[in-house]
Amino acid sequence: MNVLICDDDASTRFVLKRILAQNLGWSVAESGDGVDALAQLSRRRFDLLLLDLEMPAFSGFEVLEVLRSSDALKDLPVVVVSQERRREIILRLREQHIAGYLLKPIRAEQVADRLAALKLKARGFSGNRSDISSLHVSPETPAILAEGNLDYRHFFCVEAERHGPVRVADSAASALAQFRKSPVDVVFVGSKLGVMNAEMLVRKLRETSTDRPVRIVGIVDNEKAKKDAAKTGFDDVMLRSFVPTVFTTEFRKFTRPSGPVAALTQLLPEFGNAAVSSVHQVFGMMLGSEVEAVTDPIEITVALQSTITMELEDRLRVGVTVHVSEAVVDEVNGILIGPEAGESDRVATTSELVNLVAGRLHAYAGENSVKSVCSLPDTAANNPYVPLADVGDTSGYTLRFQTKDSKAPFAITLGVSLIEAEAAA
Numbered sequence: 077m078n079v080l081i082c083d084d085d086a087s088t089r090f091v092l093k094r095i096l097a098q099n100l101g102w103s104v105a106e107s108g109d110g111v112d113a114l115a116q117l118s119r120r121r122f123d124l125l126l127l128d129l130e131m132p133a134f135s136g137f138e139v140l141e142v143l144r145s146s147d148a149l150k151d152l153p154v155v156v157v158s159q160e161r162r163r164e165i166i167l168r169l170r171e172q173h174i175a176g177y178l179l180k181p182i183r184a185e186q187v188a189d190r191l192a193a194l195k196l197k198a199r200g201f202s203g204n205r206s207d208i209s210s211l212h213v214s215p216e217t218p219a220i221l222a223e224g225n226l227d228y229r230h231f232f233c234v235e236a237e238r239h240g241p242v243r244v245a246d247s248a249a250s251a252l253a254q255f256r257k258s259p260v261d262v263v264f265v266g267s268k269l270g271v272m273n274a275e276m277l278v279r280k281l282r283e284t285s286t287d288r289p290v291r292i293v294g295i296v297d298n299e300k301a302k303k304d305a306a307k308t309g310f311d312d313v314m315l316r317s318f319v320p321t322v323f324t325t326e327f328r329k330f331t332r333p334s335g336p337v338a339a340l341t342q343l344l345p346e347f348g349n350a351a352v353s354s355v356h357q358v359f360g361m362m363l364g365s366e367v368e369a370v371t372d373p374i375e376i377t378v379a380l381q382s383t384i385t386m387e388l389e390d391r392l393r394v395g396v397t398v399h400v401s402e403a404v405v406d407e408v409n410g411i412l413i414g415p416e417a418g419e420s421d422r423v424a425t426t427s428e429l430v431n432l433v434a435g436r437l438h439a440y441a442g443e444n445s446v447k448s449v450c451s452l453p454d455t456a457a458n459n460p461y462v463p464l465a466d467v468g469d470t471s472g473y474t475l476r477f478q479t480k481d482s483k484a485p486f487a488i489t490l491g492v493s494l495i496e497a498e499a500a501a
Contacts, residue, residue: 077100077102077103077123077124078102078103078105078120078121078122078123078124078282078283079096079102079103079104079105079122079123079124079125079126080104080105080106080107080113080116080117080120080122080124080125080126081093081096081104081105081106081107081126082106082107082108082109082110082112082113082125082126082127082128082131082136082139083107083108083126083127083128083131083157084108084109084128084130084131084132085128086108088128088157088180088182089106089108091182091184092104092126092157092182092187093106095182095184095187095188096187096191099184099187099188100188100191100192103283105120105122109131109132109133109134110131110133110134110135110136110138110139111133111134113125113127113139114134114139114142117143117149117152121282121285121289122152123153124152124153124154124155124175124191124194125139125143125152125153125154125155126154126155126157126178127139127140127154127155127156127157128156128157128158129156129158129160129165130158130160136156136158137168137172140154140169140172140174141172144172144173153175153194154172154174154175155174155175155176155177155178155190155191155194156169156174156176156177156178157178157180157182158177158178158179158180159179159180159181161179175194176190176191176194178190208289208291208311211261211262211289211290211291212261212262212330212331212332213236213239213240213242213261213262213330213331213332214239214240214331214332215239215240215241216240217240217260217261217262217332218240218241218242218243218260219236219240219241219242219243219260219261219262219263219264219330220242220243220244220245220251220254220255220260220262220263220264221233221236221242221243221244221245221251221263221264221266222245222247222248222250222251222263222264222265222266222269222277223244223245223246223264223266223267223268223269223295224246224247224266224267224268224269224270225266225267225268226246227318228266228316228318229244229246231318231323232264232323235320235323235324235327236327239327239331239332240331242264243260246270247269247270247271247272248265248269248270248271248272248273248274248276248277249270249271249272251263251265251269251277252272252277252280252281252284255281255284255285255290256284259284259285259288259290260290261289261290261291262290262291262292262293262330263281263290263291263292263293264293264295264314264330265277265278265292265293265294265295265310266295266316267295267297267316274294274308275308275309278292278308278309278310279309282309291311291312291330292309292310292311292312293310293311293312293313293314293330294308294310294312294313294314295313295314295315295316296313296314296315296316297315297316298315299315301313302315312329312330314326314327314329314330335471336392336471336472336492336493336494337471337472337473337492339391339392339492339494340388340392340394340492343388343389343391343392343446344388344440344441344444344446346440347394347437347440347490348473348475348490350436350437350440351396351433351437351473351475351488351490352369352475353436354432354433354436354437354440355367355433355475355477355488357436358429358432358433358436359429359477359479359486366479366480367477367478367479367480368477368478368480369475369476369477370476370477370478370485374476374478374485375463375464375485376399376401376463376464376476376485376486376487377401377402377461377462377463377464378399378400378401378458378461378462378463378464378487379400379401379402379405379422379457379458379461380399380400380405380422380423380426380455380456380457380458381397381398381399381400381426381455381456381458382397382398382426382427382429382430382453382454382455382456383395383396383397383398383430383453383454383455384396384430384431384434384450384451384452384453384454385450385451386434386437386438386441386448386449386450386451387448387449387450387495388441388446388447388448389446389447390447390495391494391495391496392492392493392494392495393492393493393494393495394437394472394490394491394492395472395489395490395491395492395493396430396433396434396437396488396489396490397430397488397489397490397491398426398429398430398433398486398487398488399464399486399487399488399489400426400429400486401461401484401485401486402422402461403482403484403485404479404484404485404486405422405425405426406422407479407482407484408425408429409421409422409425412425422457423455423457426455427453427455430453430455431453433488434450435450438450464476464487467489467490467491471491471492471493472489472490472491472492473489473490474487474488474489475487475488475489475490
């Protein structure tokens with residue numbers, strides 16, 4: 077457990093620190109005023125705050141007010157340590173949802189028993205979530221992989237090192253030793269870790285990384301394990317796969333690509349996720365049933381495609397293209413038009429699909445104060461049909477989907493380019 081003691085009285089901090097360290101075995105940091113405490117809480121991970129009320133410059137009540145208004149720290153357990161006994165003050169503290177109250181002067185047995193009774197659990201990173209999500213693997217920022225399976229270690233490194241260097245550890249203990257010697261931004265935790273299990277490794281990594289955030293990614297075997305991974309304390313998870321395209325899809329979430337995609341990520345960090353959400357909304361609405369993303373490589377024979385070009389801030393051009401199989405467009409037409417739908421309706425329907433998807437992305441850009449100008453749809457039918465062509469990692473995204481009931485496949489590609497680079501060419 078990582079605890080921050082905030083009290084302007086040095087002797088109180090000394091007594092509390094000794095009790096927590098010796099009686100409970102907890103890791104303790106100190107702060108002599110409320111301003112410094114908030115600064116530490118914003119950049120470090122704490123599971124509990126012991127807070128004095130009467131401090132100069134910034135009181136304990138003001139610290140509580142800031143915490144409870146923060147999305148990242150509103151649920152941080154706080155135990156007030158004070159000599160205050162007035163009923164109105166105690167009621168005011170209850171409104172701030174404190175976890176406990178310890179009266180001064182401090183007694184060792186009282187503190188240890190009361191805090192142990194709270195049954196606190198390690199919270200992982202309690203600072204700003206963006207501090208974690210902004211951490212990536214890149215050529216300048218290596219990662220550590222803890223993995224006991226030799227074959228998967230080799231595969232992981234071959235695939236991952238195209239994005240940045242990976243330091244390998246064949247056990248949790250080895251990974252922790254490497255991290256203590258030279259910390260990194262991202263640690264990937266796999267299986268067969270030796271005597272130390274994943275949960276202990278996560279805890280030790282967080283205890284070691286007290287003055288900087290670290291993004292800990294669990295490598296899991298299936299979707300069920302993905303849901304259970306939060307119990308271990310991972311910040312994120314990725315599916316284990318020996319299929320290069322699947323690995324790339326999973327690993328790309330933790331990389332900082334170069335080129336146009338990097339520029340788009342800086343401008344609109346969640347653009348890819350917004351595209352996935354748009355597809356679910358549009359196709360779910362038009363098909364009257366759910367659609368699902370496909371991570372396994374599947375062949376898609378494209379009968380029609382339609383593109384709308386978005387220009388963002390006069391800097392980036394994003395070609396939003398819907399690629400549909402005959403089965404998908406006929407399924408949509410069957411719902412929208414009925415049995416009388418003909419060949420000519422396919423082009424109109426494909427144009428409408430890309431209009432709706434791009435319209436939602438245009439709205440997403442506007443919500444984030446990014447100027448967006450969209451072209452009209454450019455739609456074409458393929459005769460004969462053509463296989464779907466992938467977009468490279470540095471120049472865009474390929475998002476594959478299928479209808480949940482009929483499993484009819486389709487795809488969205490987001491081709492990204494820099495307007496200045498195009499003009500220079």
